[in-house]
Amino acid sequence: MNLRYISNIIPSAAVALALGLSSCTGDLDVTPIDPNSYTEVAAQKLFNKCYAEFVLEGYGPGSSELDLGDAGLSVCYRLLWNANELTTDEALCGWTDKGIAEYDYNTFTPANESLYGLYWRLSFGASICNQYLKDCADYDATMTAEVHFIRALYYYFLLDNFGNPSFSENVGETPRQIQSAELFNWIVKELEDNMGGMLPPSIRKKGSANYGRADQSAAWMLLTRLYLNAEKYTGTPQWDKAKQYAEKVIKESGRSIWMGDNATTHTSSNGKWSAYQMLFMADNDTSGAFDESIFAFITDGASTASWGASTFLFAASWDNNMVAEYSQKTNQAWGGNRTRVDLVEKFISTSALEALDNWETATIVAAAGDDRALLYGDNAKGDKFDDNGNRKYDDNGKPLGLKDRLYTNDDLATFTHGLATTKYTSQRSDGGSVSNTTHNDNDIILMRLAEAYLAYAEAEARAAGSNTTLTEGTRLINVLRTRANNSDQHTTYTLREILDERARELYFEGVRRTDLIRYGYYGNSSYTWQWKGGVQEGGKFGAYRNIFPIPQTEIATNSNLKQNPGY
């Protein structure tokens, strides 16, 4: 028995094992090795994120950083658009996507997933700004001022949509609930304190320095919106302030209403692109139309693309028939968003519409006498074949040559029940090629000078206690009508006419819900539209719906929150 060997082996084995242990437990302390992961901040990249949250999914088209269901459907801009257009007299959509029908019928509940998505996207945007202000405030004074503006913009949308949302200026703490008036004051103060540090007002088209960045005029325009709607937020109207900031935008922003460029030969089915149409085309970030943009979200099919921004605005309002008629540069046509008859009637009476030979856009524009009537029914001229000799069919599979589309919205699920709009198009005004055949290049002009004109006209009248526009207000509206080649120019406009003018000028641009509420035409109002409140001929719903409910998931996860009254 050679015990001496054993007495060597066992201790040495034990020592060998023990040595391994202490070093290997150290392996448990890891840092991410993924080449795309970073534990240190990079100010410029986080700065980009502050903006990007409005229009991008996160990791590219179809790939979201948040878990909000379908990535494309849960892009902030798209959620905002749906909540503020589908709930009004302008638009509806027949898709079965969760939450959409509740918007169409104004029956949204705290369980609505679209509202949860919207609440989160906006809050998340504000959180990212909080993070930037915590870690990168010293990086660049202009950028810091700008992030204050972007955060105020997220909070503005939270205020306008949810009234009394979560509020935090810090990172990682459970937010408190802020009341509408307090939030209004906070946003105003944030803007007024920081706007001086932002970029000076200037038109910055694609390709020029600081393209895409908000300048001081964006803050002024946001203040215009806030003051114009101050009564809703605080109970006290502030028309003077609204007028003052609208005037500042008009006079000091350096922007101008795009009146069209007769020197350029534009091609389209009707031979020429109107100035108004050019605001919504794929080259709106390089053409003269950008002169009117106060603040726009960057979109580019090749580099800044998502299923919930520009591509959505375009594709959701087109179907294959429309593409066959007005050849497009991108291949998406989903047949979703269309007009309610109430919007159509802002341009043309239904009897006049019925008298038309066909409902092509050019025909309707001509009949309405307004370039902004970018509506589409179908081609009833008997043009059964396209340029290549292929038979053309409408949405119901019927051959063209029959006027088959309805201007009313009898069946929500059928895209041809209701006129479509060709306002957003994938074509370029210069006829050039686009960067991607799936995603659109069109920038989304969130705030443009025309809105300041309309805001000024309204604020001026209301500040003066007048039911009609004053001289300057009238002039401004007539400028917009002139641009639209609308010869029906008045010497005064009533407040109600201003609201209708806003519909004509700004439809499908995401401001309608706010406008109707300001006029008292939304909750508990006899102003009605087709399917309002879920009733085809138009019903009513409670005034509590002037703000959306706090999503139930938020109520459940944040004990500081109380549900908005009525829900």
Add this chain to the structure above:
Amino acid sequence: MMKQVNIQVPLRMLGLILGLFLSVGAFAQIDVKGHVKDATGEDVIGATVRVVGTQTATVTDFDGNFVIKANQGADISVSFVGYQTVTVKAAPTLEITLQDDAALLKEVVVIGYGVARKSDLTGSVTAIKPDEKNHGVITNAQDMMQGKIAGVNVTTGSGAPGTGATIRIRGGSSFNDSGNDPLIVIDGLAMDNQGVKGLSNPLSMVNPADIESFTVLKDASATAIYGSRGSNGVIIITTKKGRKNQAAKVSYNGNVSASVIKKYADVLDGNQYRELVQQLYGTDSGRYALLGNDNTDWQKQIYRTALSHDHNITVAGGLANMPYRLSVGFTDQQGIVETSDFKRLTTSVTMNPSYLEDHLKFNINGKFMYARTRYANTGAIGNAVSFDPTQSVFSDDPKYKQFGGYWQWTQNAPYGDSAWPYSKIALAQANPRSQLMSDYNRANSFDYQGNVEVDYQIHGFEDLRVHMNFSGDWANGTQKEDMQPWGPDNFYYGYYSKENESKYNLNYTAYLQYYKDFLKTQHFDIMGGYEWRHEKWWKDKNEYGLFPETSSTPNAKYNEQSEERKSEHYLVSFYGRANYIAFDRYMLTATLRADGSSRFGKGNKWGYFPSAAFGWKINEEKFLKNVKILSELKLRLGWGKTGQQEGIGDYNYIAQYQQPTSTQALYPTAGDGYQYIPLGYNEDLKWETTTTYNAGLDFGFLNNRITGSFDVYHRKTTDMLMSAPVAAMSNFGNRITKNIGSMKNTGFEVSLTVRPIQTEDVQWEISGNATYNKNEVAELAGDGQPIEYGDVGLGTGNYALAHQEGKPMGSFWVYQQVYGEDGKPLQGVVVDRDGNGVIDINDRYFYKSSIAPWLFGFSNRIQYKAWDFGFGLRASIGNYVFNQRKMGQRSLEYIGTGTGYMSNTIPSAYEVNYKNGDKIYDALTDYFVENASFLKCDNITVGYTFKTRDDGLNGRVYASATNVFTITKYKGMDPEVSGGIDNAIYPRPLTLLLGLNLNF
């Protein structure tokens, strides 16, 4: 850090091994070395070898070998349950053959970190040897387990060649799929569930022909030794080995087979379709004008009779003390959907040398696999059902020239390229044949796996042994896809992608084990060990389209995207087990494992997983000893805690930014335009824990002609790792992984084997098993909202399934359909369950579950002289399926909802016959949830065994049919649906096979 460790591990081993070699030849020659086998030549593992009249005893090892000290000429007895005890005179080398006592074999089973006699087990453990005679097509080890083991549910994903299966042991404990996968251990190496391209699951890398045995550890007293990875059960696979001092034996095993689709989906043919369009819209309609003049059966255009063959050659033997086994296997399997196939080459080498009078033993395994998978474009499967049957496959019309001559639904193209005036309508179905033919999608995968196991029984202190295993797995897969620009899926630009993925696992474990028998009747053993594991993967991907020659930028890349990813994690563990056996009747087992994981932050890295179990061989008690009818009766009671950490990220507790790789995700306001996305994280993340109680009874009657076991269990999972909502602004993700929620599984399992006839000429064996598992979600995250999932194509955000408190996991959450007097469903009429007068999402209710509570397996094998006949049946009772295909075609009008294109429908649409509508409750109702209970005949086999010479060539020829028949009430294609939603899966074929075994 990592580098250092990689070197340290082998160094540590080297030290040990060197130490061991130093002791060579330093010991006396008084040992008896022997090998124990059974009548069939199989090693008998765990046989008790005793020097008669002394206390000296040992147990045969893994290879049937033993070493025992004895005086020359002493009597040595070898006994083992199920065999007659043999007594021989001691000699330096002994070769002992045990004769069957009854037909009961396989009495020693491999357990976690060791082996054990089955009779001594206190946990719920099922060991099976692959049934080498009674089986159908086997390309993956999962096929050998299907229906064979109580409590184990194996569901293959589809009929595509090389597809993996979902394996669930006793239900699941988690809501994320990978968190429910059992741990698979192959020759001591725990596999990860992280597949690489072309490898469907860890089992796909083992050649089924190399598998010696499966052991399934089901309860916590058996799995707790695997600690954090034991919650979902453990499947231990050991591969075959050679035998000492044996001449080389060569065997060949091969087969050829043909597979056909069992059942085509029922669709309208061209004429019926034309009639329907005419009836709905009239012959003057635009829709009618869209129709073609053909009558194409699109399913016939994509399916084929698939031919496959499979060959395995094995050489096994032993060069003195160096047993070896070499095997080469080759599989070439065609899929029944054209273009799909799977080829695999496997080789494995095993050597088990032993030294120092068998005190020092090595077990060296090396496996290599190469697989090449060609994937069919499975979009063609759905489109073959829905494509307009009046259209032709090809068209001479110049319009289709850019489509490769394939007919498609077309529209004006957006490309601005005059050579490409048309494109496919994006929302229209694609010509299924063109989809297959334009897509070349293949993966090449390599896998190298190896381990070196060292077992040293310490000289002079034979009660103590050291066991070490150093193992590793390295895999690489490259998937390339070329989609032609003429193909419908990526028309004009085409699509070219290459994805390369690699991973490795390194595992090192060592334990010390001490055995002690004392007072004649008492046995004690204890072991303790340490394990270190590192898993790492990395991948990159590049994809792009190309501008055609005719474009203004010929051959330029279109929308190129590249991505690189990398991750890793470590697991460091300590484990131990103690057994105490008294009077060969009372058994106590206790285990403890401490696991440290790099997936959790400070303070939460370590999880502790204990278990305890008690076994009582009741039939050994005096009062039963004389009951002849009873050959075995054992009670087992066990308790334990196990953990789970799969299905979460490696770094979920660390605050970090991600930079998107997509070039379409830039926001160019500053710098290079890239964004940093702050990620949600949870610093408090910790282990998920499952507590299991198990009671079991093993029994044998009539000299073990009837054997079986019964187990009843209760499992409760707490601190479940779940994605849970968090308050806006409090974190950078709306849902983060949290330890929240709990789940219960309660059930029982019975397995029974009966051997009605056991004579020289006739052997008949029937075995069956039944499983009942009741799953209940006990507690969910925060907001009380069910977790919805299961997209059924009803717009985004509408799901058919949900997990909800108090309901079984995977319940359907649907509206309750109202039926008319004729028994037909009324469209859009559902029960207002909350009675508020409005139909909204709150009117949904929980109806049935997608997961079967009852599972049954049955196999029958009869051998008459040289002939054998067997079959296997499997049943699943109480599982429901949402028939998405039927729901999707609930209105005949859906054939024409698109603009400018048409689609086919199925005959059930006439039956449902809804109008086109927008109500979600037309579709999301219990009417479409169907009972999918089924009984399947997995295989029928007939074989003939022949022997040309007594010592030479022998073998077996056999024929079998796989997936023979299905009995079900379910109206869809196949009731066996993983996940509860039936939508166009790759059909499981019927396969006829001819096979040959030859042993030289």
